[in-house]
Amino acid sequence: TQSTRPQRLLAAVHKKATRGNPRSVVKAIDEFCNQNEWAMNVGNEKGEILDSVVSETNPGCVLELGTYCGYSTVRIASLLPPHAQLITLEFNPDNAAVARQVIAWAGVAEKVRLVEGESGEWIPKMKEQFGVKTFDLVFLDHWKNRYLLDTKLMEECGLLKKGSVLLADNVVCPGAPDYLEYIRNSPQYKSQFFKSHLEYTKAEDGLEKSVFLG
Ligand SMILES: O=c1[nH]cnc2c(O)c(F)c(-c3ccc(F)cc3)c(-c3ccc(F)cc3)c12
Ligand SMILES: [Mg+2]
Numbered sequence: 001t002q003s004t005r006p007q008r009l010l011a012a013v014h015k016k017a018t019r020g021n022p023r024s025v026v027k028a029i030d031e032f033c034n035q036n037e038w039a040m041n042v043g044n045e046k047g048e049i050l051d052s053v054v055s056e057t058n059p060g061c062v063l064e065l066g067t068y069c070g071y072s073t074v075r076i077a078s079l080l081p082p083h084a085q086l087i088t089l090e091f092n093p094d095n096a097a098v099a100r101q102v103i104a105w106a107g108v109a110e111k112v113r114l115v116e117g118e119s120g121e122w123i124p125k126m127k128e129q130f131g132v133k134t135f136d137l138v139f140l141d142h143w144k145n146r147y148l149l150d151t152k153l154m155e156e157c158g159l160l161k162k163g164s165v166l167l168a169d170n171v172v173c174p175g176a177p178d179y180l181e182y183i184r185n186s187p188q189y190k191s192q193f194f195k196s197h198l199e200y201t202k203a204e205d206g207l208e209k210s211v212f213l214g
Pocket of ligand 2: 040041042141169
């Protein structure tokens with residue numbers, strides 16, 4: 001039977017990356033997407049901005065909305081301090097199955113909790129199910145018309161504290177206008193736009209970093 005793009009991406013990781021080496025996994029995926037097939041990983045240009053935000057936040061507890069194949073999961077997990085935890089939500093079970101193997105190959109599985117399901121269903125369960133108090137960093141990279149809904153849901157569930165950082169992918173392409181309108185005009189956030197490019201292309205895109213002021 002025909003393989004899927006995520007399965008072909010995983011095969012490239014197994015073939016080209018060194019087990020236990022997160023940087024080699026990131027490099028193998030970027031090479032696959034530059035040379036073989038485009039895929040919606042955050043990519044290296046936006047990935048370096050993600051890395052800098054993770055490093056400066058030095059988070060103990062991270063939420064990623066949208067795992068896909070685990071590329072940004074591996075980037076984030078490889079920069080976490082010891083004992084820090086990353087919870088990543090993915091609604092597509094086939095993508096989740098590939099991501100689990102990418103995360104395992106990179107050797108970061110003990111820092112990552114991959115949860116299969118809808119963000120709207122799982123965000124309200126974070127405290128009771130995973131013992132989360134608040135998130136220090138949230139990477140929004142799932143479905144553009146869930147960015148605003150899920151941000152309001154995290155506020156309502158008390159999952160953000162003063163200083164929590166939200167980093168949103170694709171705020172230009174495909175864009176999340178309702179999210180940007182809310183987050184840039186809310187007195188509860190201090191926002192900053194990082195201009196970049198759509199992964200593996202010359203098209204414009206960017207990340208929006210927003211600090212919750214409490
Ligand atoms: O859906 C996404 N989630 C997370 N990150 C994404 C991302 O980083 C992307 F670059 C794209 C993208 C953008 C432009 C394009 F032409 C194709 C795909 C998508 C996306 C947008 C609309 C869809 F119908 C399907 C996928 C996503
Ligand atoms: Mg994205």
